[in-house]
Amino acid sequence: MVIGTFLFCLQGVRGGFGVELSRVKSWAERLRVMLLFHGIVGAAVLGSELGENMDGNASGEESVSVDWTTDDELEILAEPVTSSQPKLATCSREAIAGNVEASSSAGASRVKLINHFVGMGFSEKLVSKAIEEHGEGDTESILNALLTYSTLEDSPEQQLSINSDPSSSDYNETLQEDLSDMDSWSEDEIESVHYVLLSVYNLLCEEKHEHVSTDKRNVVTRSQIQMTSENDKPVMWQPSSLSEKDKKLLALANMGYTVEEASIAMDRCVKELLYTVMKNDIYAYFAMIMYMECLEIVAKASVAVLTDFICAAQMAREEDCYLLEDDLKPKHLYNGNSTNKKRKFYEMCRKKNVIEETIRLPNPMIGFGVPSQQPEHINRSLPEVARGPPYFYYENVALAPKGVWDTISRFLYEVEPEFVDSKYFCATARKRGYVHNLPIENRFPLIPLPPVTIHQAFPLSRKWWPSWDTRDKLNCIQTAIGSAKLTERIRNALERYDGDPPETVQRFVLEQCRKWNLVWVGRNKVAPLEPDEVEMLLGFPKNHTRGGGISRTDRYKSLGNSFQVDTVAYHLSVLKDIYPNGINLLSLFSGIGGAEVALHRLGIKLKNVVSVEKSKVNRDIVKSWWEQTNQRGNLIDFDDVQQIDGERLEQIIDSIGGFDLVVGGSPCNNLAGSNRVSRDGLEGKESSLFYDYFRILDLVKCIMRSRQV
């Protein structure tokens, strides 16, 4: 049974090395099956989320438009629900539960209890037996009994008898197919896959021990695998399949490391990589991609890399504790010591070429060109799957933690991000990455061209601008402004001197001016930008965010989170010729409507705009702008991207005839360098909404494709 389940998964592992969507989707189901099978409740929730997130249908029904079951899944789903195999039971929990309910003559509570355990992956027969032995009241004893039964069934002899059971012939066929497929695997491939799956499994067991007592289950630990005496042979792992690992351990031992050190290092190598995958709140696609990366990395890991891990492990041991040994809370990845380790880990991997070279930011940051400058070489070829319609346009901060843009690009159909600093368009810097499938020829800028220097933007400030402040561009506009206390301190520091202040004072003042984007508004007086000045710099109409119940602080916040309109408009300008009659726009994370304003200013008619924005204040700003600009199209707004599921999208697409453009800049909170508290990367609370952008975009593509057929 266990062998079958693992082989079932292994087949997926092998198929999952690429990023082809159907394989990833297939994988999610496989992982869910594995997790459910092992009764790891919390992790199984993750597994089930994988499926739900993929078709955007939380009810668990298959979306018409998304076919994420591959042939082999369909085969398994078709298997009889009365099979005694937990693997089968987990494929359709609802179906099984219904079957159990219908066939059982027990009372309601008993049916519920049976459903509960069947839903965890145990067969109805075993569950009934366990309940009879332990009564309905003691669920823990029932669970332990079920786990014990499973352990007994896992022995090869038992496995044989189960497989010979006529009622499980379908399962038998599947298993044989899996086995035959394995014949074509290389030894290294099998070894790597075994090893990683084992690590995932053990890690899950460690993390979830509060739910399931591991000592009563057939958990094969690393120590068990290393046992070589006859009595201690692992139940489910053939020693031959681990020879490569043993060779590595031996090589490390020969280099003077103890077997324990080598073993721990190998464990940590995988655990470090897999840590992110194991958090329950992580989104499915990311988890799957990370998982596949782990497999690849470990498969490629050389002895030299592992020696580095031993060094890291030794260093870690000298310190208080290692995050993955003692505490698996996410925050530990982002505090002092662990971040250093993480960095060391990445550095080591990069040195050893274990991790592929990450996307690097261009210098100058002009993407595929800005009005005043063109890069020397443009190498742009879109993968077939990425081509529109619909066109898509995704934006986020360029200076995100390492690896974030690689992930974003990988999800968005392997399209290379275009990194552009808005200082080439206006008087303020704004380094952003844009992933889009738009043509890049024949772009044109918005007219009139905005001021591109501070003095052009704020001519009145020239009078007060000291010669030693050499700035001609402002830094990135953020969500908070410099305080009055700070500007007062600066004034006090400068008023002590008649002429130019000493260099130390100049340096202090300049540093603060750069940090807080202060401009000179009088003799010795600096001040933060006013909200309307920020609106102008970012390309919005004056007073765009003013009034209607929005506070000054909120204006800064909304503007700080917005697009730079001229930059975005330059990229979107190519749509004007493609859609002379206007476009249907899906705008996710609309904010104050940067994309809408850009398209409007380009003269591209907005036929139907579906706008999704959480902040009511921002939604009101867009609504107000929509009315003031006398738009003739329809503005439909939603407040949460997670409400947008396949069904709703189908309705919208059927009524408006499809989207021409899907725009979105997902939250950057957990990516932005200014965040000192929760710069958690793409898996952060807000920034993980990127996966909703991808989910919705992918749904739109699928639905529109299905409508064309």
Add this chain to the structure above:
DNA sequence: AAGAGTATGACCTGTCCC
């Protein structure tokens, strides 16, 4: 209660120098 003010680093990159 809402708005405004304030203190709170770390990560990443580029540059310089040895």
Add this chain to the structure above:
DNA sequence: GGGACAGGTCATACTCTT
């Protein structure tokens, strides 16, 4: 090549004021 250094960053949590 690598170490030191400088600059820049779509923020957050708490406290104070109105």
